[in-house]
Amino acid sequence: xxEQRKHSTTxxxxxxxxxxxxxxxxxxxxxxxxxxxxxxxxxEIVGEETAxxxxxxxxxxxxxxxxxxxxxxxxxxxxxxxxxxKDQIRDKVNACYGYRAISRVRITQTAxxxxxxxxxxxxxxxKENPGPDPEALAQADILSSDVASxxxxxxxxxxxxNVLTKRKRQKxxx
Numbered sequence: 001x002x003e004q005r006k007h008s009t010t011x012x013x014x015x016x017x018x019x020x021x022x023x024x025x026x027x028x029x030x031x032x033x034x035x036x037x038x039x040x041x042x043x044e045i046v047g048e049e050t051a052x053x054x055x056x057x058x059x060x061x062x063x064x065x066x067x068x069x070x071x072x073x074x075x076x077x078x079x080x081x082x083x084x085x086k087d088q089i090r091d092k093v094n095a096c097y098g099y100r101a102i103s104r105v106r107i108t109q110t111a112x113x114x115x116x117x118x119x120x121x122x123x124x125x126x127k128e129n130p131g132p133d134p135e136a137l138a139q140a141d142i143l144s145s146d147v148a149s150x151x152x153x154x155x156x157x158x159x160x161x162n163v164l165t166k167r168k169r170q171k172x173x174x
Contacts, residue, residue, distance in 0.1 A: 038096055045096045046089055053078040057108060059101075067103025076109045083107060136164035 038059075043051035054074040061068045070093060074082055082089070086105040093102050132140075140160035147153040 069104040070102045079109045132161040133165045
């Protein structure tokens with residue numbers, strides 16, 4: 001029988017996420033994060049309310065290796081609120097890891113105007129997405145009108161609308 005060869009559909013291209021995965025893992029492991037999901041999905045793990053006032057800084061392991069300490073950065077005014085939620089935060093983080101990895105939660109306070117950055121930036125606020133520009137949508141409809149396949153036409157329309165909207169926003173910023 002003839003040998004069947006598998007053909008790659010990517011034709012030599014790789015996902016950007018797969019190219020950056022080893023660097024991201026290396027940087028997060030240097031700070032003690034064995035699971036990078038804790039950093040990237042912090043708001044989903046602990047909740048939007050907690051993510052707005054605090055973010056994870058480091059996971060430190062003791063000499064015995066039993067139970068790690070999660071360090072969380074917050075402003076001084078929010079520290080008492082977080083101190084009351086330590087057990088819930090620990091349980092939610094352990095659920096993310098899938099086992100009881102974190103045994104202690106340590107809260108580190110900073111001034112509302114941080115050190116070198118000039119302020120503490122808790123970037124886990126929900127981002128507003130204004131959607132595509134109506135003019136860009138109209139242009140995208142014109143550009144994709146010749147495509148016969150409905151699925152392909154809708155995909156091209158969405159892509160064109162995103163590109164045109166981004167260009168328009170960049171021109172406004174300049």
